[in-house]
Amino acid sequence: MSDILVSEQSAAGASGRPSGRLLEVDDLRVEFRTRDGVAKVINGVTYHVDAGETLAVLGESGSGKSVTAQTIMGILDTPPGFVTGGQVRFHGKDMLAMPFEERRRIRGEGIAMIFQDALSALNPVFTVGFQIAEQFRVRRGMSRSDAKKRAIEMLDQVKIPNAKGRYSSYPHQFSGGMRQRAMIAMSLALDPEVLIADEPTTALDVTVQAQIMDLLAELQRERQMGLILITHDLGVVADVADRIAVMYAGRIVEEANVYDLYAKPAHPYTMGLINSIPRLDEKGQQLRTIKGLPPNLMNIPPGCPFNPRCPMAQPVCREKVPPLLQVGSGRASACHFAEELVNRD
């Protein structure tokens, strides 16, 4: 049954016909060509996000979640990174095939991005205010004083106290949380339709993490943006995400809404991730982990890339790559035994 669904899904993708989606990544493939060999970092990633929706992309480091985001933004380091296939469609138009100038205008205005480490992502020699106002001046052609006024408004919107006074501060004079707020203000300056947040809270204290996530969620609701939240933290995801895409070795291995995913993961990797969350009622016991290490991307094992670590692995897993198939309504899994997992009690 699922074969039909898949062919429908991929047919819609390959044809490139407008699907009404805001941002779609379709069968994206990226490899890193290094001196030591070719690392296949992204091996056919497909996901989408619509206005007002939050998609969480979950995965370990090296799973390709950040590289996907960089490819969307057009900030992939080339070389070593090369896009070898697939499309990134914004309003149905393939950004990877666009002329440079057309694509540049989408950045900031159509799709904006927040980075993990705001200290290094902000330019150290310019004031925070300058870096926000710059966009109003360059992209909107505003006068210096108008741009400054708007930049102070933005700082105010992300709840930076004394926004007017902080306008002339340099990034290193901000605390970690304030820096990330400034980063958010900067990314939202041109009112983008999609915001990609690449591990926005990883570098922050736990208490500050919650504040930043709340702020992001609030701004997203107000502006009805599509939000792609890249993270490796399941706790962060549960609160704010509508849908979750789990990545492993450059593929989406499971996609589901938050409730379904936590209640009944349809992929052994997702199950492992959920089980490895420390639990209060199991205090004192050894933490559960997923045994083994993520595969070497220069030498991905044949069959399912997760098979060497999978507790359910069968001979078929070492031979056939499981495609991402729909299981049940609105969810998909790339496991040969997805049906069994979903239908278990």
Add this chain to the structure above:
Amino acid sequence: MGRYLLRRLLQLVPVFIGTTFLIYWLVWSVPGDPFAGKCGERPCPDSFVNMMTEKFKLDEPLIVQYGNYMQNLLQGDFGQNYGGREISDIIATSYPNTLKLALVALTIEAVIGLTAGVLTGLRRNGFLDNLVLVSTLFLIALPIFVIGFVAQWLLGVQWGIVKPTVSSEMRLSELIVPGFVLGSASMAYIARLARTSIAENRRADYVRTAIAKGLPMRRVVGVHLLRNSLIPVVTLLGTDLGALMGGAIVTEGIFQVNGIGRQVFRAIVTKESATVVSIVVVLVLVYLLMNLLVDLLYAALDPRIRYE
């Protein structure tokens, strides 16, 4: 900031005293007779020697002479050379020439070095990159007198494009070749430093952010990348100006520029100790002030640096 400046200026005092004394002592310990050859073919008559010894207090111990000299210096009096010419006059006529040459050299090395460095830093391993790497290696490896004589011979004598020597009018067109020679080694260092700095910062996160903001590439490079990459380069240029203003004995000699370098060389040869010390005193002062200026410039360029 004010306190930092005051501290730095106070630090100049012991450095100044130390360097001048060292020079004074060195010049006086050079063996030889200051009056040799002063009176034509014959040795100088005793009356002349006695008169001069009296006038310049040459029989006093070194420390007393130094003390006298410093006392006069603090009142703005550089003294006279043995020929009776005011040393301040020598400095006043030759220093502007050195300054002119130094500024021409600095401009050439900044413009060419920076352009080469930025272009190759942005696009590494291309033809231009290899060309710049090899040519800068040449400039760094060759001693300045080789570059100077080759440039003078090729451009001035063989091809006749420029005059081989600089006239006393110090026209700008005459100074281009000497300026290039004088700045050649630094130009090579500037190019390499700028190249490394640009290449390093090109992959920096904030450059990525600037691109993600949808800024045009010339703004990403010209504002965000350049401003950060230029901090070490500007510092090097500032220090170099201090060094260039110290006169260029070799370059001024080759191209016959009547500058401070030539004066100091002549004074050393003729054992005009007072002239040597006076010129060096000026050079030390200029160099120290330039260094201070560079340190202050550094803070202006990089807001993360604060002087307490």
